[in-house]
Amino acid sequence: MESQIKAGQQADISVGIARDVFRNVRRAEADGRPILTQRARPFEDAARIFLILCAMLSIFTTIGILLVLGNESLLLFINEGLSLIEFLTGTEWRPQSGSFGILPLLSATIKTSVIAMLVATPLGLGAAIYLGEYAPQRLRAALKPILELLAGIPTVVYGYFAISFMTPLLRGLLNSPSFFNPNGTEILQFYNNVSPGIIMGIMIFPTIVSMSEDALSAVPRALREASYGLGATKFETIIRVILPAALSGIAAAIIVGLSRAVGETMIVALASGAGPNYDWNPFVFAETMTAHIARISSGDLSYGSVDYESLFSIGLTLFFLTLGLNILSRWITNKFREVYQ
Amino acid sequence: MSAVEVPNTQPIDGRLLAGAEFTRQLAARQRRGRLWARFFSLSTVVAVVALITLLLSIINDAFGFVISTYRVDPTTLAPDGNLELLSNEELAALLPERRLGAYLRDNLSVVPPTEFPSVPLGQALPGAILPPGVAEKTFAETTVEERRSILANNLNVDLLASLVELDVVSEDVRETYTLIESLFERDRIEREYEEKFGGASATDTVKYFRSWLSLDFITAPQASSPEVAGIRTAILGTVWIMAITVVFSFIVGVGAAIYLEEYATGNNPLERFIETNIRNLAGVPSIIYGLLGLAVFVRVLEGITQGRTILSASLTMGLLVLPVIIINAQEALRAVPSSLREASFGLGATRWQTILRTVLPSAMPGILTGTILAMSRAIGETAPLIVIGASTTIFVDPSSVVSKFTALPIQIYDWTRRPQDDFRSIAAAGILVLLVLLIGLNATAIILRQRIRRSLQS
Known part of the structure; x- marks a missing residue:
């Protein structure tokens, strides 16, 4: 890669440094002090320590x-005489x-996440193949910013979309009398796991x-x-050659998702x-781990109460x-x- | 991995396919390919449709006809119903007598609400302009005229107008229609207006096209009724939080990146651990940062942060965006050619001088782009603020880092979860403001990025 700054700018910087260096040497000579390399540099050391502290902050976090x-969860487990088995298997x-x-809470998280992945995986993979293998360069250049825009929309806006658009749409489709639902019974409740799952x-x-x-x-x-040389069509090449070769990256993408x-x-x-509602049916209301933390903590929460500590035990589960x-x-x-030469 | 296998050429009877059989199979293979290509392009279309639907559904809710009832018709109070044309005194004179104490208590008093009636006004309202002799009186001893004059002299015209609007005009939006309904179903809206509210002949009811996103909406303070609620309080909260977050996370993030790129040798286990750790932190859900902030900044450091305040929120947000800023800054530093560093060392500059004068200036555009993108992520983050305890019942603008606060996404969340249509409409208007802010930030980042590219080419 070529230099990032213009030659003139580079020269300016270099001249600036050279001027400083010579000024320092002259001053040191005049004062009879040791010059440059022999001098102790407290500022240099302080800067280094400051930078190390900045880097260490991530570890402190x-x-x-x-x-x-851990601390709040432990308090909960001790104060309530709760066992780990009870915590993980209680319904x-x-x-x-x-x-x-x-x-x-965990079952609702699993339901919404699985629905989200059922939507995102085939579509995401399909779009990735289209953009990478089929789309002409100009269309690609136009579509990329749209994806970036989708990625940049705050999740609270998606939440709004779920409740003001997707939920009414799905309820209209599923709850009105149809071939599958002749009596028009309420299959999909207003709060459910399908609509947020799809939007997620x-x-x-x-x-x-x-x-x-x-x-x-x-690849x-x-x-x-x-x-191609062996006579495979484009689709066969993608499915049998490129996808298997890129499988690890795709698996990583799905897990990050x-x-x-x-x-x-x-x-x-x-x-x-x-x-909270222990029911594996995704059509009924059920609060997820994150939703529960958000709802409980938005009320008046007193420190050290059972509610307060229980939030941290959910948080710990979520973290792990x-x-x-x-x-x-x-x-x-x-x-x-796959490492290719 | 044995990735390459020869597709669809299984020998039949020990031979490869040939002739008509081959042609037929080839046609079938190509058909299958075309079918799948259509599926692939369809998945891309879904993304575009989703984005368009999302934006349209927000716009659809933010504009449209409403049918409102008034207790007092605003056109009888001011020309065109525009209350802001009236003077402070005229507005104060319109305010209902029985609410005057509540206005003073909620907007001016610094003493606890329960003590307000028993404390002399000079003490309860320090710094306020009071009529002569009122400072020694308690609230109960003042006359109605004195109360009105305190309000007229100490509240600004916007606030007085919004109080009049809230308690005198008292608009109540009874029906809201979406933009699509307003455009295509005007007959139905007209019919409902006639049947339910008596139509144009009714004196206390009006039907008009309301843009929920308006200048009033942006400049009015937060209020509990959707007809007069604005987002000034929330925008100011967001600006305060973002300002402190960016200062904190920029200094620490760039510092960490400089250490990892310029000082670290690459084979020190601590450095490797820091690198891995930063990548893991980037994947921690934001709500967990909220719990961290609640326990550490709000509770343990309450002496410094004063609890659920802007400072606690900013520090939490700072930790949240730190990994993103570090990773972006590292990339920008890595892109600085090592010849620049060597030239600087060769001239006798120390490491710190080299970093400060040579490396940082040429990496700065990249670092700034990364920081702006991190901010555009932070500005919409809601979950950590909810956990820390942003309050949705804050009606006063934040005035310092230890003010209690509300923020734009918090307000959107609060309005969205209410069942009434009019709250849904102001939520949509709030989202539009948030999206405009976001697009502004991203556009700045894109322009910066293009500048870098141009200077790379030249």
Whole structure:
């Protein structure tokens, strides 16, 4: 790559530094001090220490998260005499009456995330293949900003879209009398997991597209041409040659998408319902882990109460879940990466 | 991985396909390819349709006909019903007598609401312009005229107008229609207006086209009724939070990136751990940062941050965007050619001088682009602010870093979750404002990015 700044600018900088250096040397000589390299540089050391501290802040953040989530969760487990088995397998979440089963919240998170992935994976992969393999250059250049725009929309706006557009649309389709539903019974409740799931899929879509497209474009030309040379059609080349070669990158994209779906808050907070509900049917209301944290903490929450501590135990579960997914995604990328010459 | 396998040429009877059989199969293979190509392009179309539907549904809710009832017709109070044309005194004279105490208490008093009636006004309203002799009186001892004159002299015309609008005119939006309904179903709207409200002959009811997104909406303070609520309070909250967040996260983020790119040797386990850690932090859900902020900034550091304040929110947001800023700044620093550094070292500059005078200036456009993009992510973040305790019942503009606050996305969230149509409409108007802010930020980033590209080419 060529230099990033213009030659003139470069010269300016160099001249500036040279001037400083000579000025320092002259001053040192005049004062009879040791020059340049022999001099102690407290400022230089201070700058270095400041920079190290900046870099360490990220470690402090991680320690802070673990400490805060762990400490409050531990308090909950000790104060309530709760066992880990009870916490992970209990089917009722009612902190006020001492039931702390994460399953109602976890099941809703799983439902919405699975629906989101069912929407985002085929569409995202399809769009990535289209953009990477089929689309003409100019169309590609026009479509990319649209995807960036979709990726940049705040999730609270998606939440608005879910509750003011997708939910009424789906309720209109499913609840009105039709071939599948002759009596027009209410199949889909107003708060449900399908509508936020679908919208979450649209939210994750750009992530999957851009990560999969990177993976597809990393497959070397030689593989493609070898496949064409053997008489394969374009589609066969994509399905049998390029996709398998890019599989690790695509898997990583899907897992990153899943981790975003699990941690997403605003869409589910608005559209999934206002209470935990242990029911694997996605058509009824059920609050997810993130939605529950958002709702409980938006009320008056007193420090050290059961409600307060229970939020952190949900947070800890969520943290490990997303951390696990992110580590898995990086492990897949590193382990199965095809290295081409 | 054995990636390459020869497609669809399984030998039949030990031979490759040939002749008519081959042609037929080839045609079928190509048909299948075309079918799938259509599916691939369709998935792209879905994305475009989703974006367009999203924007249209927001615009659809933000504009449209409303049918309102008034307690007092505003056109009888001011020319064209425009209350802001009246003077402070005229507006104060319109305010209902029984609410005067509440106005003073809510908008001017600095003492706790329960003590307000028993404290002399000079003490309850320090710094306020009071009529002679009123400072020693408690509220109950003042006359109605004195109360009105305190309000007229100490509140600005916008606030007085919005109080008149709220409690005197008291518009109540009874029916809202979407933009599509307003354009294509005018007959139905007219019919409903006639049947339910008596149509144009009714004196207390009007039907008019309301743009929920308006200058009034942007400049009016937050209020609990959707007819007069504005987003000034929320926008100011967002601006305060973003300003502190950007200062904090820029300094720390760029510092961390400089350390990792310019000082780190690359084979130190601590440095590798920091790198991995930053990438993991980037994947932590934002609501978890909210819990961190709640426990650390709001609770443990309450002495410094004063609890659920702008400062707590900004520090939490700062930690949230830090990984993004570090990763972007690292990339920008990596793009600075090493010949520049070597030239600087060769001239005898120290490492810090090299960084400050040579590396940072040429990496700055890239770093700024990354920072702006990180800010555009932060500006729409809602979940951490909810957890930290942004309040939706804040009606006063934030005045310092330790003010309690509301923010634009918080307000949108609060309005969206209410069932009434008119709240849905102001939520849509709020979203439009948020999206305009976002597009502005992103456009700045794109222009910066193009500048870099141009200077790279020259």
